[in-house]
Amino acid sequence: xxLPARTIAHWREQLVxxxxxARELVDKALEAAVHGSEAKATFLAVHAEAxxxxxxxxxxxxxxxxxxxxxxxxxxxxxxxxxxxxxVTRAGSRVLADAAPALADATVVSRLRAAGAIVVGRTNMxxxxxxxxxxxxxYGTPRNPWDRAESRIPGGSSSxxxxxxxxxxxxxxxxxDTGGSVRIPSALCGLTGFKPTAARxxxxxxxxxxxxxxxIGTLARSVACxxxxxxxxxxxxxxxxxxxxxxxxRFALPRTQAFEGTDAAxxxxxxxxxxxxxxxxxxxxxxxxxxxxxxxxxxxxGGFVAAEAWGWHADLIGQxxxxxxxxxxxxIRRGGAITAAEYIALQAERRRWIAAVGERLxxxxxLLMPTVPVVAPRIADVSATDEAYTSANxxxxxxxxxINFLDGCALSLPxxxxxxxxxxxxxAGTGGEDRHVLAIGSAIEKVLSGS
Numbered sequence: 001x002x003l004p005a006r007t008i009a010h011w012r013e014q015l016v017x018x019x020x021x022a023r024e025l026v027d028k029a030l031e032a033a034v035h036g037s038e039a040k041a042t043f044l045a046v047h048a049e050a051x052x053x054x055x056x057x058x059x060x061x062x063x064x065x066x067x068x069x070x071x072x073x074x075x076x077x078x079x080x081x082x083x084x085x086x087x088v089t090r091a092g093s094r095v096l097a098d099a100a101p102a103l104a105d106a107t108v109v110s111r112l113r114a115a116g117a118i119v120v121g122r123t124n125m126x127x128x129x130x131x132x133x134x135x136x137x138x139y140g141t142p143r144n145p146w147d148r149a150e151s152r153i154p155g156g157s158s159s160x161x162x163x164x165x166x167x168x169x170x171x172x173x174x175x176x177d178t179g180g181s182v183r184i185p186s187a188l189c190g191l192t193g194f195k196p197t198a199a200r201x202x203x204x205x206x207x208x209x210x211x212x213x214x215x216i217g218t219l220a221r222s223v224a225c226x227x228x229x230x231x232x233x234x235x236x237x238x239x240x241x242x243x244x245x246x247x248x249x250r251f252a253l254p255r256t257q258a259f260e261g262t263d264a265a266x267x268x269x270x271x272x273x274x275x276x277x278x279x280x281x282x283x284x285x286x287x288x289x290x291x292x293x294x295x296x297x298x299x300x301x302g303g304f305v306a307a308e309a310w311g312w313h314a315d316l317i318g319q320x321x322x323x324x325x326x327x328x329x330x331x332i333r334r335g336g337a338i339t340a341a342e343y344i345a346l347q348a349e350r351r352r353w354i355a356a357v358g359e360r361l362x363x364x365x366x367l368l369m370p371t372v373p374v375v376a377p378r379i380a381d382v383s384a385t386d387e388a389y390t391s392a393n394x395x396x397x398x399x400x401x402x403i404n405f406l407d408g409c410a411l412s413l414p415x416x417x418x419x420x421x422x423x424x425x426x427x428a429g430t431g432g433e434d435r436h437v438l439a440i441g442s443a444i445e446k447v448l449s450g451s
Contacts, residue, residue: 002032002168008074008225011171015062015073022055022062022073022118025171029075029120033169037148041140042160042169044080044090046121051075054118070228070238072116077170079161080122081129082106083205091207092125092157094138095316095323106205108174108216108233115232120170123160127325129176129209130309130332132184132396133382133389134159137325144189144376146422152376155185155396161219162189172220172229178209178305180371180400182217183412187371187424192445193219193412194226194438195403197431200234208312212304212350213404223411223442230434241435244443247281249365256292258369258399265375265416269423273415273448274368280447285364291357292402298349302334307343310335327389350405357406358430366440371412371424372396399426407431411441415448 003025014020033039033046058073083089083102090096105113112119124139126132134156135141142163144152154162158175162185165173175182177195186193198215208214218229224241231238253259262270274284309332321329361367373395382392403410403426410428427444429437 001028002036003028003075003171004168005221006171007221008071008171008228011074012070022058023052025073026051026055026075026118026120029169029171032167033121033164036167036169038142038163038167039169041136041142042124042163042167043077043121044092044124044139044160045087047119051118051120058116058118069114069116071112071232074117074172075120075170076112076117077120077123077161077164077173078109078112079158079173079175080125081176081207082109082174084109084119084122087122089207091129092127092136092139093324095320102205104205107202109205111232111235112174117232123158123164123173125159125161126157126181127328128207128309128313128332129157129178129181130305130328131156131393132180132400133393134185135379135383141379143379146188146190146376151379153188153379153382155188155372155376157181158185158219162186162191165191165219165221172218172225174229174233175217175219176206176209177215177217177400177404178213179397179404182219183371183400183410183424183426184396186219186412187426188376188422190414190416190422191219192222192226192414193217193424194223194230195400195410196230196234196434197409198407200230200434202235208308210305210308212308215404223413223438223445226411227438227442230438241438241442244439245281246277246443246447249282249440250363251277251282251284251366251368252287252361252364253284254289254292254367254369254402255286256289258292258402259373261395262370262373263375265421266370266373266423269416269420270370270425272417273425276447277444284368287360287364289357289360291353291360294353295402295405298346298353301338301342302331304346306331306335307338307346308335310338327386354406354431361430366437367428369399369426369428371399371426373399375421375423403428409434409437411437413441413445413448
């Protein structure tokens, strides 16, 4: 038993019409979260008792005619980076397994609860969110639903978040995105993922990886689901995404790096999507963005992630390095060699870079590219050697990282044909264009889904 693949709007309609109860939804989610084939590697903690109690309270209020908030009764999972009062925030690590429980909920968790969402548990992740592959040697790696026989990666770092939704353990999930950690697993697992402009969502109570790049986003079944959850996380009143037309829209295809190394499945899915969007009236322009080529040089010593992760982890590594994933701690250690002068120069480089890319995007409606250039590789292949791990990780992170460094916002939308390997199409904009990107994404979603 699990939750069928439906949107938040669908389940809200069912609840309001008394065609199902919150307790029934939660029971289905918990059944999958405890007994599903990927359950053990998906959740680090399942809140069965608390979730059932919350569901029963919501059902009682609904029967009494109490006006309930928008997400009342909807089962949601949260990544193991967010504080929950009384729970240990492990961040997918063994290093923090014996840490003191959090004293209070993170702001985003408080806002979810206030909106009526039922938190079913804490999802597994790459240790300390430092990889786009989703592997975790401590607690296991949930297998991608597309091809479980071949044990393919789910994508990361929000690996458990994605699988909690694909496997009916939650209706939607909350994750973080520093270099693609919401969009990568969404793309590889056939979900919709949204990375907002970072400043939209308060990060207090969320264990940081790189405060300069971290953002808090959503994984779900539709653009509307992501938009509604994003509004809740941002503390805003939700206004449905307007119905947009693609007629006359101009989309840029970045011809600098973004399509390099694209495999046949991704190339075919993306080209098919492009043709359908053109038939709906959209125009495409090839755009050279030489700044994308510069990013490797700018981040050659590890960039903001290594520098800021080292600042947070230095003492812990000194005390408990053996308890870290070796492939994570090695990259964190790079930050120890970054000087204050280099860090200050990096900040200036980023400001210049953002301005230059923003100017190039001034006359287009959005930037479109594959979220990641390949379909999900096998876990065995990417974990075989350090070289294979590094190569695959850099490839997964490449395109999403452009948008984090831009301080922009982006959606990953499924663009593959039913039955094919999942492929994500990324719709991106500059900082503050969240509503615009969601509206464009909604219009693209309608075309690609045939609705």
